[in-house]
Amino acid sequence: MIRISILFLVFIFKTEAQTSVLNAADSLFVLGNYSNAIRVYKSHSNQPEVYDKLAKSYTAIGNYDEALKYYELGVETNPTNMLLKYDYAKLLSATKKFKEAKSIFSSLIKTDSLNPNFHYELGLVLEKLNDSTAINAFKTTYSLDETHQKAIYEIAKTHLQKREYALVDKYVDKGLESYQNNAKLISLKAQNYFWSQNYREAIAWFEKLIDLGEKSAFVYEKISLSYAKHFNYEKAIEYRLKALKFNPHDATARYVIGTYYLNTNDFENAEKFIKDALFLLDQPLDKEYMKLATVFNRQKKYKEAVETLKIAIKEAPDNYLAHFQMAVTLDSYYKDYDARIKVFENLLEKFPDKGMNAFIEDRISKLKQEKFIKEGEKKD
Structure with a gap:
């Protein structure tokens, strides 16, 4: 009897010790001391009981x-533990x-087909596998839970990629009903x-989106382009400059900003940004040099414009508009009528x-007429 009691006490002691x-x-896990938690879990006598805890700690x-x-x-x-x-x-x-x-997600759905998140997670996996049925999984999630923000985002994103604008609005508006400050949906x-x-x-x-703190190069670039479409170049410049801070060596951005300054008649900044862009770009630059020449022409810096256009023509010898x-x-640059006439005649020949050509022929005719009048005035 005493022996049985001793064995029982030993069992109780061991059980309490393992519980401890x-x-x-x-406690170590909850406090974030994961490595020490792992060490203690591994000292537990019933290892299968702590497999999930070890997995979470690792x-x-x-x-x-x-x-x-x-x-x-x-x-x-x-095997029945769904969590x-x-x-x-x-x-x-x-x-x-x-x-x-x-x-595994498919097996979970077979066990509980009404759990929306099982379908959502399966959709994410199918998306990674480039499986077109991913959208069906997201829509199943939505049908089970019309407030599931993440599923709504995935559905709306897919419709946006397909340029199905009405469907994007439908799902985004539904999502914003339950969470009006969802930045990802507002972005869509x-x-x-x-x-x-x-x-x-x-x-x-x-x-x-910006008011919610979403201040990225993408957001600033798109709002800048939107303002430019409405000819509000001051705002377009403001936001494109903010976008440029994320990538100061973005030649395209610098060029675009230069064109915006040109539209506001700020020729100094237009010249600066377009020159910067040309310095950074490593591709045929005829169009960019032509734009810079336009800036020079607007300032009546014809000599600089000519030199710039020479570079543009060198970049693309067959660019008719550059010629x-x-x-x-x-x-505008030459004073001599014969030289000006010869320029247009050479262009017609080339x-x-x-x-x-109709404009060029008309211009040649007017220059010859002006020359004739000037020569007549000299004789008188």
Whole structure:
């Protein structure tokens, strides 16, 4: 009898000791001391009881191989534990093991087809696998939960990619009913208006996005372009300069800003930004040099314009418009009538079949008439 009592006391002691170990490990985990929690969990006598805790601890410190190993052991030991399977599948997805994740999410759906998040997570995996049925999984999620913000975003994003603007509005508006400050949905709304060329509405929604703290190069660039479409170049410049801070060596952005300054007659800044762009670009630059020449012409800096157009023509010798711009510039630059007439005659000879030839012939005729009048005045 005494022996039985002693054995019972030993059992109670061991059980309490193991409970104490588990409590200590759990406390370490809760406090974020994951590595020490792992050490204590591994000292627990009933390892299958702590497989899931070890998996979560290893996940927390970023050791995903060990985490997956313990999730797999946990699922094998307790195959009916849906939460364990769900966490396992999510880690498989996060570590790009999409086929394995798809298999587990599919099995979870078979067990509980009314759980919207199972369908959502499966949709994300299918998306990574380039499976076109991903949208069906997201729509199933939506049908089960019309407030599921993440599913709504994925559905609306897919419709935006297909330029199905009305459907984007439908889903985004539904999502904003339950969460009006969802920045991702507001971004889709703004982009939807931008790509459907409703720039006024796009501006309003991009402004909302900025008010929510979404200050990215993409947002600033798109709102700048929207303002430019409404000829509000001051605002277009303001936001494009903010976008430029994210990538100061963006030659395209600098060139665009230069053209905006040109439209506001701020020739000094137009010249500066277009020159900067030309310095950064590493491609045929005829169009960019032509724009810079326009800036010089608007300032009546004809010599600089001529030199710039020479570079443009060197970049693209067959660019008719560059040759035409050169002729028009030389017409303003040269004083001698014969030289001005010769410029246009050479252009006609070089490009005999272009659409501007009627204008050129008319200009030659007027120059000859002006020359005749001037010569007559000298004789008198």
